[in-house]
Amino acid sequence: MQITLSFATTADGYLDDNSPRRLMISTPEDWEAVLRLRASHDAILAGAETLRRDDPALLLRDAAARELRRARGMRPDLTKVTLTHSGRLSPSMRFFTEGDADRYVFSEKELPELKGVAEVISSDGSITASAIVTELEKRGVERLLVEGGASVLRMFLAEGMADTVRRAVNPQLTLGPERGGAQFRFEVPEGAACRRENLGGMEVATCTLRPDTRDEDLRYLTQAVAEGLRCVPSRTSYCVGAVVALPDGRSFTGYTHETSPTHHAEQEAIRKALDAGAELRGAAIYSSMEPCSQRKSEPESCTQLILRHGFARVVFALYEPDRFVRCRGAQTLREAGVDVRVYPELAEGVRRANAHLGR
Ligand SMILES: [Zn+2]
Incomplete structure (x- = not known):
């Protein structure tokens, strides 16, 4: 499986602020590029914390990409994936209610309340990136996009389960510890090659961690x-x-x-x-x-x-x-x-x- 990690931070490395409102870090140009990146994957993963915080729909907005998936006999929206330790997920979240997609929830406990809206894959012990990748691969996923939050990104990196990392930084935006939420810093590993670009003011680095074999x-x-x-x-x-x-x-x-x-x-x-x-x-x-x-x-x-x-x-x-x-x-x-x-x-x-x- 090809695995891409993608995230945006403020200049001081925050993924979000500590208000209940969703913080927009990306510029419109960067956001367009993120939507194109989604269209080149077949599944998208966000942790349960992110779902509770931002309630994202994680839909594929690109009409041509949706049509292409349909033509291949796939459901038009990307396969949606999340993971939870606490099991606190509501079937009314947009993750479950919006779009025409397969949905998988990796959980440390049984979640009968999600019956009919997602396949719950419960693990014997704690959830690992290795288990997620293996189980998704068995279900036909070949290109996975991991969008966060911080603990999910850290887990994939710690297990060496990332081929590409896309880091977008907004240099104009600083929160400081008073207003900052989750912080996440990605240090480019030695030997990794990065492509750098500026998208409407966002500084984007796309780094290859594992060579294409x-x-x-x-x-x-x-x-x-x-x-x-x-x-x-x-x-x-x-x-x-x-x-x-x-x-x-x-x-x-x-x-x-x-x-x-x-x-x-x-x-x-x-x-x-x-x-x-x-x-x-x-x-x-x-x-x-x-x-x-x-x-x-x-x-x-x-x-x-x-x-x-x-x-x-x-x-x-x-x-x-x-x-x-x-x-x-x-x-x-x-x-x-x-x-x-x-x-x-x-x-x-x-x-x-x-x-x-x-x-
Ligand atoms: Zn054998």
Whole structure:
């Protein structure tokens, strides 16, 4: 998933003031650009605090963008997402009442009052950005725009779950601690490239935190999916293919049960890499399907194996269906700091390799 964080602050770093009225920080030119940014995403996230404070509708105002979504068989408004610790959300908020959109609420408790207006996704523990991204990805979201507030932005940055950060600062507007509300300062990390522009007086910096690896990912992942088609189908396991790619350009392939009736594809590829004397720390592993998080035939899951060897990146095409067990591979890897990328456009080949299990 591509994740963009977008926010506007005053010159002294406030996202809002402490009055009940919504503070307009952006200039009209900047606001236009924010609306265009929304149109280039498929889901928008704002924390429950922001909903209670500003009651935003989070609609897609661009008629052409709405039409384009309809033509693709999607609902015209962006998928709306929020998260709440306290559960204090009212179904009368504009988030729920306005627009034609799918709505998801991540919550630490059950929220029966929202039945019929949103899908409530309750978490076992505290809500993480990793869990939000994983659950939204399973529901088809590919480009997420995170608009705040401060604690939500901090959570995504702390977990390394941001590809792009758009920071807009109004240099003419200062609040001071007396009038200021939530403060949020974004320090550009070392090595991040930023594009800077002035939009009607707003100083806007758009910074890339994670490089775009799409072309390379698709190349290796296509190879992994092809490996999966070499596996001999069995009633009790998926047919998966994997590729280990090292920073020095070498790569190693594997598929389910290639050398042993209990080996998974990732194990086969990792074993070949280790036999060749490879250092796996910082390497990438491509698997046609989400790495497993629990298994009966061997003591270690592929997720544990990947973490033990210190892989930096995991890329796959299809989330593991809930057929045998409920897989938590992607979320566990993300929570451990691994960069996980999913390319559902290659999932069809994985489904074909597993046609023996039925749909
Ligand atoms: Zn596995």
